Amino acid sequence: MSRWMYDVYLSFRGLDNCKTFVDHLYNGLKRNRIHTCLDDSVAGGDVSGETEVKYDVIEKSKFLMVIFSDKYASSTSCMRELVKILDLSASSSEYKCIPVFYNVTPEMVKEQSGSYAEAFAEHEVSNKAEVGEWRKALSMAASFSGWDLNSETNGSEYKFIEDISKGIRKMFSDAPSMHAGIRVHKSESNYRHSKHSKRQLAIYWDMESCCIPNGVAPKEIYNNILACLQRETEIKWQASEVTMYAYADFMNVSPEISAGCMGAEISMVYVPNDVNDVIGKSILFDMHLYAHKNPPPSSIMLISGDASFCHTLHRLHLQDHPVIFVIPSSVGLLSALSCASIDVWDWSSVIHGEGHAVNRERGV
Structure with missing residues (x-):
């Protein structure tokens, strides 16, 4: 019996403008027979960002896809979820963290600039004890191989979703245990x-x-x-x-x-x-x-x-x-x-x- 509950787990900021994109991505993965976890109840939390992260669901998903959007870093639950994802990918080669950059650049995430700098200005006040770990997590995740909407498909969301869905499907068919550094x-x-x-x-x-x-x-x-x-x-x-x-x-x-x-x-x-x-x-x-x-x-x-x-x-x-x-x-x-x-x-x-x-x- 497989240890995996899902092929892909989607980590995203539900209150951000990427929600429609995530819904379309979920359907694209589904069309390619990729069993995907889309849980709105943990999608970056409520307005306060304090929804409990379901770590057991993350642990039972092989591909951990992080949708970096404009307001992703403003959610404390998203940041804690990201730390968990990176801990899993570092502890076992069975897990794979895949970043998807939706209307943000890898540099913005890696360097915490723009809206990410604004988010961390608030975190420095309300979540100071976790800020160092969160900054490191963003820098690491932004350096993984993944997909970037604006640089790869000239902003075409439809083609972007098709590329991601087919790419994930190919990874499963070619080498299901692969892991990226x-x-x-x-x-x-x-x-x-x-x-x-x-x-x-x-x-x-x-x-x-x-x-x-x-x-x-x-x-x-x-x-x-x-x-x-x-x-x-x-x-x-x-x-x-x-x-x-x-x-x-x-x-x-x-x-x-x-x-x-x-x-x-x-x-x-x-x-x-x-x-x-x-x-x-x-x-x-x-x-x-x-x-x-x-x-x-x-x-x-x-x-x-x-x-x-x-x-x-x-x-x-x-x-x-x-x-x-x-x-x-x-x-x-x-x-x-x-x-x-x-x-x-x-x-x-x-x-x-x-x-x-x-x-x-x-x-x-």
Whole structure:
């Protein structure tokens, strides 16, 4: 018997102007056979914002979708609900927090500016003991992969809802246990996959299994990857926009490496190392979300020492996404990878800008 009561839990401010949007989103999810919790009784509380949060319902929902609207932060119950959602997503890779930005920007939420600054001016008086935790929660949630109404569909709510509904449905069908990490750097145009560029390349780097050698800076690795790509003559690798994401427990990464990533146009995705296989699940989720939002000819580069990604890469290749798998020379490959016509490069060669292909006949 499944532990889940709902596929998706919607956290939103019921007294805000997003209520009609949420109703339409709920119906869109329902049309895609996604069992969704829409509970008006806990939707940001009453006028005083003091409605009790139903934590048991949240705990029994797999995808925890937070609808950030203009007045979301003004509700104490919304803020407490958000803290609970983030606690769950940090404690177990089975939960996934997904932000949806409705007529607010990720920066507004992350930095608590505009109406969010006004809300916190009031919280500083009435809820001072919780303000620090709430600010941190907003900054963290705004850095997850999600959907932004104004930047992704030019404000079209109908298309926005269709994208979200189909995206969630695809996540369930492709990899139901995926989990995304926390993004701690990058502006909106980079950390949130854009749909507007015709030829994009997203690079996903597992820094735990493909470490940075001593004396090599993140900027050098980034530049050498670009150099490798520029030497490729096939049109599929001539990307007009390249975004790179590094996954690691950045709380335990040296300040030099963290600063090097921030200065090298590399988005840092924080994943705690005390949760089993959270990096792999974070990368899986982000790759699938990227592929859903960016149809071919958008391409993907995965840098990882985990050969279990082969099945996912093969599926992406079958969907006509050009794929490069960068692995350490010590890691064997599944035989299926050789049949997938996926480009495979050696990590140590890529570090030095050479991009040499590994032996496809090598097995595990």
